[in-house]
Amino acid sequence: MTFYEEQNPKDISISQILPALNKFLPNTNKNDIKFLYHGTYNVFEVKNDFIFRIPDESLRNTKGIQLIQREDKILKLIKPHLSILIPDPVFIDLTRNTPLMGYKKIPGISLSKFIHKIDNTYLIKLAKSIGRFLNQLHNKKLVKIYTDNFGVDYTNFIDSYHDVWEKEYREVKSIVWSFVEDYQKAWIQTLYTRFLSKISDFTFEPTIVHGDFDTSNILVDPISCNLSGIIDFEETKIFDPAVDFLFFREGKLFLNELMATYNGVIDKYFVERMQFTFSRAFIPYILYGANNNIPTLIEAGLQLLSERMTIFP
Template identity: 25%
Template sequence: MLIDKLITLIKTRHSALSKESISINESGWSNLVVVVGGRIVFRFPRTDSAKKTLQIEQRILPTLGPSLPLPIPQFLYASSPTDEITYVGYPLIKGDPLSPRALHSLSSKQKELVAKQLGEFLTALHTFPIENEFPSTIEASWTIKTWQRNYETIKRKCYPYMDPQLIAWTDRVFTRFLSDSASFHFSPCLLHNDFKPAHILYNSRQRAISGVIDFGSMWVGDPAYDFVGLHKAYGQEFAAQVIRHYGAPIDKAFFRRITDFYLKVMSFWKLLHGIETNNQRLIQSALEKLRMISKLDRA
């Protein structure tokens, strides 16, 4: 069994941890997580794409960490390039995911503190110098090409599962976005790229954010994209509150990209994952969500 193999690897390779308790989290799409002794997190990438991103994390996070106002994973353990199984291990950052329920239970003053922390974190992340880590030629056109590829993937893999009305709506949304030059009038920056409640840790005693985890989707792109998860989970009002504490550049189409495109197409990732894993329940759930979004969009 794969999990038994991973546990054996950890205990054999890192003998000081051999007698520690083990807990498993298999919920992630990109990584399987093993927590050792309630204090060390080991991440095992599930896909080739996740392995490539992990290499970027290993290169960037040690330099990025000290420049951020909140703790992020700092790797203590890592596989070697010749190992059959790829992994990293880092000290657990204490805290619970900042669920919408937890956020909305806070007082106005406490909520403002959280918004300030998140705004300052995204400011530091988005202004981190990327020229030493990515090609100097990186520009907004990379994002155009990325979304063109995403659109082609959706047409190839998702359209067979979709009805004509949903296909027509998808074509309109993508065509409108890709043909609008204002969609790409931004300066590319380093993104967390999966900034959502599960990856934002909250200390309920201190009533403050305690850290940000899972940079497994980290890439360079549109700064507006890191606000999509906040908008979707916590609502437009709180996302705007975070933006008031955001100090990086905001172009004229910043908010339009969030509401008119990114929020509308997020469920395609769920649909694609369902198709790739042959998870019929996930496929149907994603299709229902997309139908609902398309109906609201046409209303």
Template identity: 25%
Template sequence: MKPHYINRIKEVYPDLEIEKAEVNDIGQNNDVLIVNDSLIFRFPKYQAGIDNMLKETDILQKLKADKHIPAPVPIYQSFEPLELGNVFTGYRMIEGSPLSGEEFRECADDLILKLRSLSLVNVLIRLHAFPVDEFAEGPAAIHDEYKDLYNRIQVNLYPFMRHDAQENVSKLFEDFFNRIDDFYFTSALIHGDFGASNLLWNSKTFELAGIIDFGESGPGDPAYDFAGILASYGYDFFKRCIDNYHNDDPGMEKRAVFYQKTFALQEALHGVENGDSTAFASGMRGYM
């Protein structure tokens, strides 16, 4: 796998000297090649990932106009031909490290938590304020999107679930559909996968140093990004961030909680639909 990726990069960028390369293939949607300890190259694992990478590259090129959003800037790219193994993007490595939920929960220093929360929220405010009309793709109708998700879960995951787990999932979605009027929101540009593995932190300033993997980014519900915070760092830090966000959307917390409860199911569904047994087992852990 590594020689093919290296050869492809050299084919497109023959002047780039590659002295060292390391593959990180634990990502769900992309294989990652770390080159010379300074460059990140990403190759989609699935055909759908090619479309996401095209969209992501367009978004990142526009976001670089805002220097306060610490997102990667694509400096290498290959989209001809649009085939797995040939498509890639590359950018300079962002200094910083992800922090686990456990590390957040173990932090008892209120000042550090405040700095992290304000840094995170300030970036989200700028991201969510970015002009949505910059992008051709509009947000999916929330009811239709989650009706489709629910149908796919019933067909593909229910056969593997305990009966009580099926009942709990059905209640989760039926309650959502019954209170759909609570789910009105102003569409914004969202990251779409705003979880711990995609957030890089400065260990000295305790501020957000970078956000990576914009493959799910696009117009959507700002609450979805807060759902990623909830899933990664727990309710207390999530609540701190929601309170610091200062908007006039009273339903944001409820929506974020609902979205977060679907994440494991979405991971399991990804596993079924893409033949990823690891994702399936991880997502179904609490349902079998």
């Protein structure tokens, strides 16, 4: 299983980042640096022991600096409450042209690289471990910690939840429509209108969510198949806990075991919210690609749309 980010080339050269890296790791040279992938951040492994993340070119500005500061704050808040390893930033540079975050590399490889080769016994074990991680992340005490530190008021969460998806649907009709065929428009329209019509019946409690919780951000020991870490928390926020369960491509056994281990509330609309969030995952690719003139990102979004239409026709 591959992701666009894993195939997307870096948009900053190693020569450009060397001076910034040498501030923290003196005598670093080009041979010490290995490019890994490029999504919101260009991600590099340095000296086989550290991970450095430099924002995408469109975010090497005040917005990118704020993104780094926010994620660093979130990681420090949630780390004491999690038993699994997550990034612990020790290097931060807020220089405008090359802002970056660096942390000690967490052992393991992305689950996306080998999940379909794992024996069912180990797959069940891994799903249970991931379920226990979500039990800790979605714990109510973390919601209070988050709100106390970020000043977020979620007392009218369902109203704001509706507004999030209604606003996105307006953007879809304004921007995405020009890239899709009529039969795709009909599928997207049905997806959003059906979901928006049901939100008033939702009563779930929001939790802290990872927000980008797929197999590329789950690190596993490839020998023991033990969960070794979770990465990439830039989308972490208070939101719908269902968005952290979008494992429809990984097989029923994995998803069922994950949900069976979860001790949060799985209400009658939980799976429907999972399916909606999974189905609309192509939208950010097309929107960001269109707004930043990145044709390859638009194409990746269209390919994802075709896949999601096949999974949930």
